[in-house]
Amino acid sequence: MNLSEYEGYVGIDIGGQSIKVGTIRNGELVTRDIETPPDYANARAQMIAAATELVGGKPKGLGIGTPGPIDWRTGFLYWTPNIPWKNVSYPELGDALGCPVYVDNDANVAGLAEAVLGAGRDYRIVAGFTLGTGIGYFVVMDGHIYHGKLDVEGGHQVLNPNGPLCGCGARGCLEAYASASAIEARTGKEPEDIDDPAFWAEIAGYLAWGIVNVTTLVCPEVFVLAGGMIKRGETLFQPLREKLAQMLKIVPPPPVKPAELGHRAGVYGAIVLAKRGHKAE
Ligand SMILES: [Zn+2]
Known part of the structure; x- marks a missing residue:
């Protein structure tokens, strides 16, 4: 660097x-x-x-x-x-x-750092999720943060309008399925205490769904995942890449990479x- x-x-x-x-x-x-x-x-x-x-x-x-x-x-x-x-x-x-x-x-x-200096440094159009208490979302184009009118909020894309209530007031947001707080509410456990690969495959499915939607709208060259949950490594990333390839047909899926700067x-x-x-x- x-x-x-x-x-x-x-x-x-x-x-x-x-x-x-x-x-x-x-x-x-x-x-x-x-x-x-x-x-x-x-x-x-x-x-x-x-x-x-x-x-x-x-x-x-x-x-x-x-x-x-x-x-x-x-x-x-x-x-x-x-x-x-x-x-x-x-x-x-x-x-x-x-x-x-x-x-x-x-x-x-933090997304700008990953896009310019970290996992996205070899790409011009970088999108990503930060997996924490909520799900942060960023889009960086040619080294600049993209906001739109206010800001992009890909963590609150609706996967199911009849789904669980989200902190934002809507139902069925990605964040209401795959954030640390949603996982705790559903399982009674902190994500770091859950080892079952089947559980992580389910979370990977929600994240892949989110990345499919982002890709159809933004078509990033690379997708970066950041936050504590990426410590799961391939237990999360492997099923995520598989589900992404199964769901997304109209364009090739972007490579999905873990954040590098912690x-x-x-x-x-x-x-x-x-x-x-x-x-x-
Ligand atoms: Zn929401």
Whole structure:
């Protein structure tokens, strides 16, 4: 991974427990970890100090991946479920640091990292799911996150209008079948405690169904799966590829690859966003 083009840029990955501030120095990722403070003024001061220290002054650009809901055009966060911050203007951080600032939700930013530096780096059109409590979805085209009017939400594609209730209020979303919270609700177990290959083949079937639908609409060159569940490896990926090939006939299925950057995808993606910015949509 040649990262020298990103030197001088700062990425910030904001999470409920910790904030990672990072840059590329001598071709390597260097990060500072901050325990997420409950008040934003404290977080702001620590993020500015870390960014300035990491690049020895003014960054060339700042990228931020944040929990949402976030409007990437304004970079304004009214509220978010897991951090008690209210009415945060992220672009103001760029004013304080004297550099351009670009903001997006954490799933899109991690997807950007996989598309540009990770499992999707050899492809132009990259789509993917992040399998966690919910199912995040991203589309990256030519190294830029695609949003549409607000944002793409492939985790909430409806597989069955009479299916289980989803957190979004609809019924039968992919997320209501194959997310960690859906699996827990259905089985009473955490996904990491389930070893039965037949169970994982069933989950693979739902994910394959989701990828079929994405492929008919977006036709990605590669599909990336991220999140804790990919640790299942071929127990998940092999039946998924089989079902994908069985269901999808109109175009060849895209290769399905596991994400490569793990928990550092967020900060890598924020650094990529800092340099590339958003494409006008
Ligand atoms: Zn939903």
